[in-house]
Every structure is written in structure tokens, then in C-alpha cells.
Amino acid sequence: MDADGRCRGGGERWGARVDDVTGGAGAGAGGAGAGGAGTRPGADGDGGGLRDGLTVHLLGPVRALLDGRDVALGPPLQRAVFTVLAVRRDQVVDRGELIDAVWGEALPGNPEGAVHTYVAGLRRALEPVRVRRSPGRFVQSHPSGYRLVLPDAAATDLARFERLADEGRAAVRAGRPDAAERLFGEALALFHGSVLGGVPGPFAQVRRDWLAGARQSLAEDRAEVLLRQGRYREAADEARLLADGEPLRERPWALLMTALYRDGRQAEALAAYERARAASAELLGLDPGPLLGGLRQRIVVADPALLPDGGAEAAAAGAGRPGRWVDLPRDAGHFTGRAAEVARVAAAVGRGVCAIDGMAGVGKTTLAVHVAQRLAERCPDARLYVDLHGHTPGRPPVTAAAALERLLLAVGVPGERIPAAEEDRAALWRARLAGQRALLVLDNAVDTGQVRPLLPGSVSCLVLVTSRRRLTGLDASVSLSLGVLPxxxxxxxxxxxxxxxxxxxxxxxxxxxxxxxxxxxxxxxxxxxxxxxxxxxxxxxxxxxxxxxxxxxxxxxxxxxxxxAAFALSYRALDAAERRMFRLLGVFPGAVVGLDAAAALCGLDVVAADRLLQGLVDCQLLDEPHPGRYRLHDLLRAYAARECGRTDGDADRRAALGRLVGFYLATVDGAEQLLRPQRLDRADAAPPGAGVAFADRAAALAWLDAERAVFAPLIGAAARDGRDRQAWQLARCLWGFFEARGHWTDWIACHELALPSARLLGDRLAQARLLVGLGVAEHHLRHYESAVGRYRAALALMREAGFRNGEAGVLTNLGNTLRRMGRTAEAIDCQEQSLATCQAVADQAGESIALANLGDLYRDAGRLRQSLDVQEQALAMFRKWGERRWEGSVLDGLARTHLAAGGAEQALVHGREALECRCAGGDRAGEAETLDLLARIRLERGEPGTAREDWRRALAVAEELDMPLAGDIRRRLRELPPGG
The missing domain is CATH 1.10.8 (Helicase, Ruva Protein; domain 3)
Known part of the structure; x- marks a missing residue:
């Protein structure tokens, strides 16, 4: 029996028609202006002649003109602040959003102060005669941020571009290609030079990319208008320039091939396909998708539907047939695995809606598109894809009304017949698909409210919805939360x-x-x-x-x-409290955090913490493998830690870690009090309610089992943060748990991490206690020489500190290890010294342990009567205190002594009592040892079958705990006679 230091037991994609291979300007194929035509307010004309008030140019170098005169917008970062406010004209921009937009990760020392300085500079430039603290005419302050007020909706060239694009597309739908060409030309003419030129920062870069895509899409729309007017050479020239500039976009190649074919240049059309194929192979290692591949085949066979008249006839013949419309992205060429998930999604055919959620980057869209392509033949009437942009950089989510407009256009509803109201569009959409076998992929949804109006009314239509959020409000017949790959x-x-x-x-x-x-x-x-x-x-x-x-x-x-970047989109969609919770979870050193620990980490009550954690689960930033226990993906933990470093000061991070360590120390100390109530030392007193309180020993062990993986990382984190006293005390208070469960390697890891902290403190007793714990664990792993070294170092420290109780405890443990090494006489001397010391300081608990250990040693020395006498004394003392675990240990020793004396019957009685006590006390390692003993008693009694059963039970426990005893039991089972 071991003692401790005190003598203790030790871009948007929309419906592209198959028979209209160029996409269709009316479809808006990724173009700017997601809203319907004519819905954007603004003055007539392009607004270019405005000279009164403030006008802003964004589609080139950023400029501001006040009453027709250039305004000096100041240094680059001040121009970046102005650009954000101008793009978000007449909207309040939160200060935090401004900081993210202008600096991103490269934050200055005082970003809020910098924003204030730059806003003040803009006010001086735009309103030089403004009275201090008076409301601004152009730049207005609000409690949460700032707003740039412009005199007219067309006061920026960006707004004019969006309006002209919308009007041009409306003209296409109305059958007025000449007007559309003019409007598209005016919109494209607004670009001059580098878009948002001279403006740094992530917001400007994202907007540049978006505007480049919008400009490209509108130029493609204009080329298509030329194609529809029969101006094939002009259309081919424009399409060729667009394809050369963006060789991976298929629409300009399709426009070029169609224009060349209609112009009687079939060979050049096929050559254009080869150029597209070469570019795709070089840049992606892939062939072009079905849009270009199908168009090439139709050119080869001279499909009459490709000609203007044939196309009209084909369109007329296909009126009312949604199946002539297909727009699914290409299936991933490297799609791998997911067999069970594919089967589950495919099972949704004929059942309505399948919702697929998962964290960023887990492959939701890839899975949905793969299944949609596989199910194409089972959904012959229509196969459509819509990116709802729930989490797209620089893009607001698509409104349900805008998505419905695109979908209705995709199934052949003329633009003039599309109602203005969202509910009317939804009703028409449901009627249009009634009875059809259609497939709809609604990708990247932000929430249920965005999706619900888009759902067909018939279960014959299959809808695959993907989202980073759990769409708990969606009535889905199949719901799939996608995890990482095996x-x-x-x-x-x-x-x-x-x-x-x-x-x-x-x-x-x-x-x-x-x-x-x-x-x-x-x-x-x-x-x-x-x-x-x-x-x-x-x-x-x-x-x-x-x-x-x-x-x-x-x-x-x-x-x-x-x-x-993928994680950042999910993170930025959270509210402020959820963001803080997520960031501080990056401070947590383990893989799985309990609700109480998370609450302590953030300084919240359990109810508030639970609400925030559940919100993170719904947003797929956190997993809940068991009720009340939460897990961060490794990469998300790294991202959370990085965001914590960017956003929260070092003082906040250290305070969070301090709360966490305090919670664990208070809880582990309370658990240890139930496991080892006779211990002398306790952790420093904690405030009331600082930790979890347990009703009994079983509840304490259950909590410790659940938290086991975090103890070593937490001790390491506390030590690195300079919390040396808490680090060593936390390791010390885990003695009872590690001993009860036999987690010897965990014991060593925790104590090794804590020992440098005790040394930094110069605390001899703390060092000695940790060295004793290391000795106990190494003793159980049969590293006896190492254990002896630990004990001798601890004994010297105990004597330096004058701690007699601890000295006795170390002598007890040293004696136990010397016994295992066969050095019986030295071991007896150590135990007798320990007994005398405990009696001198009136330590009855230590005395009882020394007596029990002397009983084992006297048995080894053949002094069986003395062995029985001292063990009976120890047993009486343990029973008096209600120490079931130690009672079980002494009963085990008595059984061994009786067996050695030839009393197998009495040995069996004591062995059974020992097993009962050890099981009741949760002493798994002791349970294995006593079962091994019972098996040997059974064999002595001539009961090999029962012995085999006991050894098998013992082996199961020993293997579970990774005890060296397992090897001994395997050998004994092999040596057992066959049939025994």
C-alpha cells in the first residue's frame, strides 16, 4: 500500500437553357445587380452631369467631387475609410466593420482611435466650414458607427452602373435589344482605370474582385445582345476579347463559338473550342464542362437549333417544358468516398427536401452537386442550381424575391409576367413546378427564411439545400450534418x-x-x-x-x-457575445470542453453559456458529441486562438485562463476530498461556487473520467502562464483519481509538467509531494529503480522541511518498492521506521498503512503469524474510519497470508471480501489484482475452470488500464491445463 507525502494510500449561377447555349442576358449569369429591373431608385439618366453636392467615383481611382471640384481625400487609409462608407452609402457602417474592412489582420495599436482620426479628416475635407460637434452634412456619426449621406442615389458611379445594368437586363426581357445594348454600353463606359485605385485594405480588394466579375458578366450580356441582333462579327470580336481575358469562364467561349457558327465559320468555332480546352487543361488539368462540350457536339452535327430561326422554333416547341433548362455545376473530378452520405441524400428523391449542413470546408456543395449529377435521369424536367450567397466574401445573401425571379426566368416565364411581390412569385413558382420531376440545388443558404419561399409545392421535386447553419426550422424529409472525412x-x-x-x-x-x-x-x-x-x-x-x-x-x-477565410465568414456572422465565446474557446487547452468549464472560461453563468454554445453548434463552429460537452475542430481551435490574439488583449486572455484554472482546481480539489478524505494538504481555498460540487464518490469519478484528457494540457498551460502554485496543486489533487483508475502514465505526465513550477516557487514540500507521486506511478509501472530515486529525493526534501508525517509516508513507499525488488530486509527497515515515526507524531492513518505494509513484508520473510497480527490491526483501523478501498487492500493482503499458510478456505473468504470492497471503492487496479489472487486460490483448491473465469475478468480490467499485470495473467492462462 502506497502513501502520499502525508502517509496516504497512494459568382451567382442561375438557370442556363440547354437550347440557349450562351446563357441569356436575362438570366443575369453572375452579373451585377441581383434585384429585378426597375426596382433600384435613382434619377433619370446616368447622373454623370451632376455638379451640385457630393458625387463619388469608385469605378476607377477613387475621387470625390464637391460641387464639381475635386476633394483631397487624404492618405491611403483615410481614402479606404471613405471608400467603405461610399460603397455602403446611406447605411450605418459599424466601427468594427470599418476596422476589419480597412486593416483586416494588420491592426494598428489603437484601431478605434485611428478610425476616429480618419473620419475627422474626411469631415474637414468634405465640410471645411462645419462647426465643431455639429451634425455632419455628409459624414454622420451614430452610436455604433458612421454613415456617408449622399444627395442622390445616383451620386456614385457604382450606383449608376448597377441601375443601368438592371435596366439593360429588363430591356432584354422586354424584347428591346437595341435599348439593352445602349444601356449596357453606358454602364461599361463608367469604368476607367484601376477600380478603387489607390485604396488599400481587404474590403477594397474584395470589392475589386466583385466588380471585375460584374463588369465581365455585363460585357458578356452585351455580346449576347449583339448575337441576338444578328451582328455576329461584332459579337465574335467582343466575345473573343472576353474569353482571352478570362479563359476559364465558359460563357464567353460559348458566345464566341455560337457567333462564329452563325456567321458560317464552323471550323473557327471548333477551333475556339480547342483553345478553351487547352486553357482549361493547362490551368485546371480538366476538360471544359458540359456547356461547351455539348455545344461543340451540336456544331459538329450542324444542329439546326443553333441557327437563329431553329433556335426560335426550338424555344417555341419547348415552351412550358421546364426540362429544357439545366444548370448544374460540374461534378468534382476528385470526389472521394461519402458512400453512406450519398445514399442518404439520394434516398430523398420523391420525399421533398434534403438539408445538408456542416462546418466551412467540409464539402457540402461538392456532395450536393455530385448527388444531383447522379440523379439527373431521375429528375428529367429541370435541374437547377442557385447560389444563395449565405457566406460569400463581398456579397450580401440573395433575397428570396431575387432568387425566385431567376428561377422563374430559368423555367421559361417571361420577365413581364413575373409578379413584383415575393409571395406572388413563390406561388407562381410552385404552380410552375407542380407535377414536374425537377431537381433544385439551393446552395449556401443563410437560414430557413431565405429557403422556404423557394421550395416547390410537390414532393415529386427534389430540393437539396446546403448551409453552414443547422436549418432546424426547415421541414426537411432528410437532414444530414456532414462531418470530416474518415x-x-x-x-x-x-x-x-x-x-x-x-x-x-x-x-x-x-x-x-x-x-x-x-x-x-x-x-x-x-x-x-x-x-x-x-x-x-x-x-x-x-x-x-x-x-x-x-x-x-x-x-x-x-x-x-x-x-x-472560409472560417472567417462563419465567425463574422455571429453576434458579439457568440464571437467572444468562440474566441475564448481558443484559450481552452483541451479538445472537449464541458458546459461548466466553458462558463467559467467566459465568466458567465451556465444558462448564458449554454445559450451561446448552442448558437455556435447551430452555426457549425462547434460540435456537441455528448450532451453538455463541446468539441472544436483542430483547425477551428487554431483559428479561434488566432482571433483571440487579434481581438482580445493579453490581459483578457490571461484572465480567461485564470478563471478556467481556478474552476478546475476547485472542482478537482472537491473531488479529491471525496476520494481521499484523510489527506493533510488541500488546494488554496476557492470562492463559494467556484467549481462543481459532487454528491458522492461515484459522481466525482464520473466527472474526472470525462475530463481526464484536459488535465495535462491544463497544467502545462497554467505553468506557461506563470500560475505555478495552481499548476502543482492541480497535479497533486489528481492523486486519488489516478490511483483509483490506474492511470499511471497520465499521473507521470501531469506531475512532470507541474514539478518545474514547484521548483520555481522554491517550495520544498510541493516538490517532495510531486516526487512521491511520480514514485508511486513508476512503482506501479514496475520502473522500480526510477521510483527509488524519486523517493530518496523526496525523503531528503521532507527532512529539510522538517515534515515528519511526509517523511514517514516516503519511507512507506520506499519500503514497498524495495520489497518488489526483492530487498526484503531493507524494506522491513523502511516500514518499521515509518511506523515509529507515525506513532511519534500520532498519525494513526499513517500508522495503519505502515502496519498493512509490514504485514506483506512479514509474509515475504516467512513470519506469517506476525503478518496476520499487524494486518488485523490495520483492518480494524480502516473499518473504524470507513475506508473501503484501504480495507480492500488489507483484506487482499490477509488472503495472501492465509494462502501462504495453507489456509485456502480462509484465503477465499478474505479474497471475496477484498473484491467487494475494491469494486465498491472504484479501485479498478486493485480489482484486477484481487481477481488474479482469487484465480490462484481457486487453482489451489482444484477449481481450474473457475480460476480461468477469474483470470479472464482480471485480464479484461488489466488490459483496459494498460497494467503490466496483464502480461502475467496471459502467461498464467497459457500455463493452465487444457480443459481446465
Whole structure:
């Protein structure tokens, strides 16, 4: 029996018609202006002649003109603030949004102060005669931020561009191509030079990219208008320029091929396809999609429907047939695994709606598109895809009304027949698809409210909805929360993208890479793509780059895709309280956090913490594997920690860690009091309610079992943060748990982490107690020489500190280990010294332990009568105190002594009593030892069958606890006679 130091027991995609291969200006194929034509307010004309008031130019170098004169907008960052306010004209922009938009990650020391300074500078430039503290004419303050007030909705060229684009598309739908061409031309003419020129910051970059796409899409619309007017050469010239500028966009190639074919240049049309194919192969390693492939085949066979008259006839013949409309993205060429998920989604055919949710980057869209392509033949009437932009950089979510307009156009409803009201559009949409076998992919939904108006009324239509949120309000027949890939499928995906030969050459490194990616498909794809495009890299080199946790997110980025950016979109959709909770979870050192610990971390009551945690679960930023227990994906934890470092000061982070360590120390100390009530030392007193209180020993052990994985990381975090006293006390208070459960390696890990803290404090007793704990754990692992070294070092510290009780405890433990080493005489001497010391200081608990241990040693020395006498004394003392676990240990010793004396019957009685006590006390390691003893007693009594049963029970427990005893039991089972 061991003692402690005190002598203790130790872009939008919309419906593109198959028979109208160029897409259709009316469909808006990714163009600017998502709203319906004529809905944007504004003055007549393009507004270019306005000279009174403030006008703003954004579609080139950023300029502001006040009454026709240029305004000096100041330094670049001040221009960036102005640009955000101008793009969001007449809207209040939150200060936090301004900070994110202008600086992104590269925050200045005082970003709020910098915003205030730049706003003041803009006010001086725009309103030089403004009286201090008076309401601004142009730049107005609000409690949460600022707003730029413009005299007219057309006071920015961006607003004029959007209005002209909308009017042009309305003209297309109304059959007025000449007007559409003029309006598109006026809109495109507004661009001059570098868009948002001279403006730094992430907001400006995102808007540049969006405006480049909007400009390209509108130019494609104009080329299509030329094509519809029969001006094939002009259409071909414009389409060729667009295709050369954006070789991966298929629509300009389709326009070029169609224009050339209609102009009688079939060979040139086919040559254009080959150019498109070469560009796609070079840049993507893929062939063009079905839009261009199908168009090429139709050109080869001279399909009459491609000619203007044939196209009209085909359109007339297809009126009212939604099946002539197909717009599904290309299936991923490297789609891997997900067999069970594919089967579940496919099972939704004929049942209505399938909702697929999951964290950013988990492959929701890929799965939905893959299944949609597989189900194409079962949904012959229409197959449509809509990106609702719930989480798209620089894009607001698509309104239900706008999405309905696109869908109605896609199934052939003329623009003039589309109602203005959302509910009327929804009713027409349901009527249009009634009885049809159609498939609709609603991708990237923000919430149920955005999706519900788009649902067909017939279950013959299959709707696949993807979202980062759990759409709990959606009446879905099939709901699927998509998790990360299994290891084998993640490895297969990595090999498919990176190249199977390179991966096969370094399989161990490849496995390490996908594990570093957290098995997240987006991360695996990005890592594989980087490897594919860097022939000098080995898989091991990539593994080593990803091994540095602080830079892992930086490594998982390629061109316009990054894991961090995907996470950021989900994070920014949270409210302020949820953001804070998410960030502080990055401080938590373990993988799974309990509700009470999360509440302590954030300084909240449990009810408030539960509400925030459930919100994070709904947003797929947190998983709840068991009720009240939450897990962050490894990469999300890294992102949360990074955001905490950016947003929260070091004082806030340390305060959160302090609350967490205090919670765990108070709770573990309370649990230890139930497990080892006779211990002398306790942790520092905690405020009332600082930890979880337990009703009994079983409840304490259950909580400790659930939290086991966090103890070592938490002690390490406390030590690194300079919380040395809490670090060593936390390790010390886990003695009873580790001993009861036999978690010897955990015990060693925690004590090794805490020992430097005790040394930094110069606390001899703290060091000695931790050394004793290390000795106990190493003793149980049969590392006897190491245990002896720990005990002797602890004994010296105890004597220096003058702590007699601790000295006695170390002597007890040292004696136990010397006994296991066969050094019986030295062991007896240690135990007798311990007994005398405990009697001198009136330590009855230590005395009882020394007596019990002397009983074992006297038995080893053949002094059986003395062994029985001292053990009976110890048993009486333990029963007096109600110490069932120690009672079980002494009963086990008595059974061994009786067995040695030839009294198998009495040994069996004591052995059964010992097993009962050890099971009742939760002493799993002791349970295995006593079952091993009972088996040997049964064998002595001539009961080999019962012995075999006891050994098998003992082996199950020993293997569960990874005890060295397991090897001994296996040998005994092998030596048991056959049939015994």
C-alpha cells in the first residue's frame, strides 16, 4: 500500500437553357445587380452631369467631387475609410466593420482611435466650414458607427452602373435589344482605370474582385445582345476579347463559338473550342464542362437549333417544358468516398427536401452537386442550381424575391409576367413546378427564411439545400450534418489531387499531412494542390510545414481559397457575445470542453453559456458529441486562438485562463476530498461556487473520467502562464483519481509538467509531494529503480522541511518498492521506521498503512503469524474510519497470508471480501489484482475452470488500464491445463 507525502494510500449561377447555349442576358449569369429591373431608385439618366453636392467615383481611382471640384481625400487609409462608407452609402457602417474592412489582420495599436482620426479628416475635407460637434452634412456619426449621406442615389458611379445594368437586363426581357445594348454600353463606359485605385485594405480588394466579375458578366450580356441582333462579327470580336481575358469562364467561349457558327465559320468555332480546352487543361488539368462540350457536339452535327430561326422554333416547341433548362455545376473530378452520405441524400428523391449542413470546408456543395449529377435521369424536367450567397466574401445573401425571379426566368416565364411581390412569385413558382420531376440545388443558404419561399409545392421535386447553419426550422424529409472525412477517404482525396505516385512513395508522411488538415476536405485539397504545383517539395516537407501549429492556417491557403477565410465568414456572422465565446474557446487547452468549464472560461453563468454554445453548434463552429460537452475542430481551435490574439488583449486572455484554472482546481480539489478524505494538504481555498460540487464518490469519478484528457494540457498551460502554485496543486489533487483508475502514465505526465513550477516557487514540500507521486506511478509501472530515486529525493526534501508525517509516508513507499525488488530486509527497515515515526507524531492513518505494509513484508520473510497480527490491526483501523478501498487492500493482503499458510478456505473468504470492497471503492487496479489472487486460490483448491473465469475478468480490467499485470495473467492462462 502506497502513501502520499502525508502517509496516504497512494459568382451567382442561375438557370442556363440547354437550347440557349450562351446563357441569356436575362438570366443575369453572375452579373451585377441581383434585384429585378426597375426596382433600384435613382434619377433619370446616368447622373454623370451632376455638379451640385457630393458625387463619388469608385469605378476607377477613387475621387470625390464637391460641387464639381475635386476633394483631397487624404492618405491611403483615410481614402479606404471613405471608400467603405461610399460603397455602403446611406447605411450605418459599424466601427468594427470599418476596422476589419480597412486593416483586416494588420491592426494598428489603437484601431478605434485611428478610425476616429480618419473620419475627422474626411469631415474637414468634405465640410471645411462645419462647426465643431455639429451634425455632419455628409459624414454622420451614430452610436455604433458612421454613415456617408449622399444627395442622390445616383451620386456614385457604382450606383449608376448597377441601375443601368438592371435596366439593360429588363430591356432584354422586354424584347428591346437595341435599348439593352445602349444601356449596357453606358454602364461599361463608367469604368476607367484601376477600380478603387489607390485604396488599400481587404474590403477594397474584395470589392475589386466583385466588380471585375460584374463588369465581365455585363460585357458578356452585351455580346449576347449583339448575337441576338444578328451582328455576329461584332459579337465574335467582343466575345473573343472576353474569353482571352478570362479563359476559364465558359460563357464567353460559348458566345464566341455560337457567333462564329452563325456567321458560317464552323471550323473557327471548333477551333475556339480547342483553345478553351487547352486553357482549361493547362490551368485546371480538366476538360471544359458540359456547356461547351455539348455545344461543340451540336456544331459538329450542324444542329439546326443553333441557327437563329431553329433556335426560335426550338424555344417555341419547348415552351412550358421546364426540362429544357439545366444548370448544374460540374461534378468534382476528385470526389472521394461519402458512400453512406450519398445514399442518404439520394434516398430523398420523391420525399421533398434534403438539408445538408456542416462546418466551412467540409464539402457540402461538392456532395450536393455530385448527388444531383447522379440523379439527373431521375429528375428529367429541370435541374437547377442557385447560389444563395449565405457566406460569400463581398456579397450580401440573395433575397428570396431575387432568387425566385431567376428561377422563374430559368423555367421559361417571361420577365413581364413575373409578379413584383415575393409571395406572388413563390406561388407562381410552385404552380410552375407542380407535377414536374425537377431537381433544385439551393446552395449556401443563410437560414430557413431565405429557403422556404423557394421550395416547390410537390414532393415529386427534389430540393437539396446546403448551409453552414443547422436549418432546424426547415421541414426537411432528410437532414444530414456532414462531418470530416474518415482517414482513408481523406488520404484518397489527397492522393487524387496531389498525384498518387508521390503520395504512394511517402504514405506515412501523407497520413500525417491529412491529420494535420483535421481530415477537412477543403484543407486536404488545398494542401494537395500546393504539393502538386511544387515539384521540388516532398510530402515530408509539406508535413513539416504543417507541423508548426502557429502557421498551419497560413499554409492552408492557395490563390483565392483558404481555410482561414472560409472560417472567417462563419465567425463574422455571429453576434458579439457568440464571437467572444468562440474566441475564448481558443484559450481552452483541451479538445472537449464541458458546459461548466466553458462558463467559467467566459465568466458567465451556465444558462448564458449554454445559450451561446448552442448558437455556435447551430452555426457549425462547434460540435456537441455528448450532451453538455463541446468539441472544436483542430483547425477551428487554431483559428479561434488566432482571433483571440487579434481581438482580445493579453490581459483578457490571461484572465480567461485564470478563471478556467481556478474552476478546475476547485472542482478537482472537491473531488479529491471525496476520494481521499484523510489527506493533510488541500488546494488554496476557492470562492463559494467556484467549481462543481459532487454528491458522492461515484459522481466525482464520473466527472474526472470525462475530463481526464484536459488535465495535462491544463497544467502545462497554467505553468506557461506563470500560475505555478495552481499548476502543482492541480497535479497533486489528481492523486486519488489516478490511483483509483490506474492511470499511471497520465499521473507521470501531469506531475512532470507541474514539478518545474514547484521548483520555481522554491517550495520544498510541493516538490517532495510531486516526487512521491511520480514514485508511486513508476512503482506501479514496475520502473522500480526510477521510483527509488524519486523517493530518496523526496525523503531528503521532507527532512529539510522538517515534515515528519511526509517523511514517514516516503519511507512507506520506499519500503514497498524495495520489497518488489526483492530487498526484503531493507524494506522491513523502511516500514518499521515509518511506523515509529507515525506513532511519534500520532498519525494513526499513517500508522495503519505502515502496519498493512509490514504485514506483506512479514509474509515475504516467512513470519506469517506476525503478518496476520499487524494486518488485523490495520483492518480494524480502516473499518473504524470507513475506508473501503484501504480495507480492500488489507483484506487482499490477509488472503495472501492465509494462502501462504495453507489456509485456502480462509484465503477465499478474505479474497471475496477484498473484491467487494475494491469494486465498491472504484479501485479498478486493485480489482484486477484481487481477481488474479482469487484465480490462484481457486487453482489451489482444484477449481481450474473457475480460476480461468477469474483470470479472464482480471485480464479484461488489466488490459483496459494498460497494467503490466496483464502480461502475467496471459502467461498464467497459457500455463493452465487444457480443459481446465
Amino acid at each position: 482517414l482513408e477517404e481523406a488520404q484518397a482525396l489527397f492522393a487524387a489531387v496531389a498525384g498518387p505516385e508521390r503520395v504512394a512513395a511517402e504514405p506515412a508522411a501523407a497520413e500525417a499531412v491529412v491529420r494535420a488538415c483535421g481530415l477537412l476536405p477543403l484543407a486536404v485539397q488545398i494542401a494537395a494542390a500546393r504539393l502538386r504545383h511544387r515539384p521540388a517539395w516532398t510530402v515530408a516537407h509539406l508535413r513539416d510545414r504543417l507541423a508548426v501549429e502557429e502557421r498551419r492556417l497560413d499554409e492552408l491557403a492557395a490563390e483565392d481559397r483558404s481555410v482561414e
